[in-house]
Amino acid sequence: MARNKIALIGSGMIGGTLAHMIGLKELGDVVLFDIAEGIPQGKGLDIAESAPVDGFDARFTGANSYEAIKGADVCIVTAGVPRKPGMSRDDLLEINLKVMEQVGSGIRKYAPEAFVICITNPLDAMVWALQKFSGLPRNMVCGMAGVLDSARFRHFLAEEFDVSVEDVTAFVLGGHGDTMVPLTRYSTVGGIPLPDLVKMGWTTKDKLDAIVQRTRDGGAEIVGLLKTGSAYYAPASSAIAMAESYLKDKKRVMPVAAHLSGQYGVKDMYVGVPTVVGAGGVERIIEIDLNKSEQKMFDKSVESVAGLCEACAKIAPNL
Numbered sequence: 001m002a003r004n005k006i007a008l009i010g011s012g013m014i015g016g017t018l019a020h021m022i023g024l025k026e027l028g029d030v031v032l033f034d035i036a037e038g039i040p041q042g043k044g045l046d047i048a049e050s051a052p053v054d055g056f057d058a059r060f061t062g063a064n065s066y067e068a069i070k071g072a073d074v075c076i077v078t079a080g081v082p083r084k085p086g087m088s089r090d091d092l093l094e095i096n097l098k099v100m101e102q103v104g105s106g107i108r109k110y111a112p113e114a115f116v117i118c119i120t121n122p123l124d125a126m127v128w129a130l131q132k133f134s135g136l137p138r139n140m141v142c143g144m145a146g147v148l149d150s151a152r153f154r155h156f157l158a159e160e161f162d163v164s165v166e167d168v169t170a171f172v173l174g175g176h177g178d179t180m181v182p183l184t185r186y187s188t189v190g191g192i193p194l195p196d197l198v199k200m201g202w203t204t205k206d207k208l209d210a211i212v213q214r215t216r217d218g219g220a221e222i223v224g225l226l227k228t229g230s231a232y233y234a235p236a237s238s239a240i241a242m243a244e245s246y247l248k249d250k251k252r253v254m255p256v257a258a259h260l261s262g263q264y265g266v267k268d269m270y271v272g273v274p275t276v277v278g279a280g281g282v283e284r285i286i287e288i289d290l291n292k293s294e295q296k297m298f299d300k301s302v303e304s305v306a307g308l309c310e311a312c313a314k315i316a317p318n319l
């Protein structure tokens, strides 16, 4: 059986980390694509030279032309510009929208059968535009944010409770950004919901609220520390988990920016919701009941995503 082919559109910090992880996990052969000449070639060669030491087999190809992604099984899109301190994700909209147009037509031409995971910010609007530009089926185009946001939430909770991160599950809904909705009653430690842990005296409501806020600001916290760019290790791990669930038909239940066609009362928008990811792409959208305050937070999040999509449609009337 031939190896899977995974195309990385954008070979910057996240793209390079993705390529390395794909090698270490032997998920397939990698094509690194970028407009910058030499970067994808250099990173590909560097990682290929680590393979004899780590003992994995994969081919790494660097490219500046879309032809190289031909027939890819998965495309992970990070092309664009990241945030600098003081910038919001939304400041990136205009530049990255143009990038999505190019990426969309490249995928349409050379990898129309692929499962596409968009990472570029502002995420929910970019994945919406990318699906339209590429014309690929909606269940085959999704965005990565929820896995990362919930991983951040899980890390902070595990630290607070001094338990293994493996035993903490977290549930985050809504758009990627300051309006994301961490759902405490569906987040657990060893199956025990967080509100019960407050009752058991493991933590206080105030501490939990502070953790929720830190989760919402998780991206900005890293940008503030790095100063020259945004997070890349955890974002790469999160996208790999999604790609792996697709390639191995694991059918993992994960929060993904998915196309909604009426679910949660939202039409033709991408928003972070719990889904099942398997060989059919985003196979199922899980619709849970929200209580009043959760619904209010979710609506606010949807509203901000809708604003971004409108801004995109103004810049690119062909959307």
Ligand code: TXD
Pocket (backbone or CB within 6 Å): 009, 010, 011, 012, 013, 014, 015, 033, 034, 035, 036, 039, 078, 079, 080, 081, 082, 083, 092, 096, 099, 102, 118, 119, 120, 121, 123, 144, 145, 148, 176, 229, 230, 231, 232, 235
């Ligand atoms: O949760 C999430 N979704 C995110 C999103 C978490 C962290 C970062 N997130 C966003 O991912 C971030 O705001 C950026 O929009 C992307 C990529 O972040 P990365 O840190 O990898 O950015 P880099 O290192 O600047 O890499 C971007 C690369 C760079 O090599 C450019 O030369 C290339 O994109 N680039 C392009 N490639 C192809 N085609 C075009 N037009 C293009 N323009 C720039």
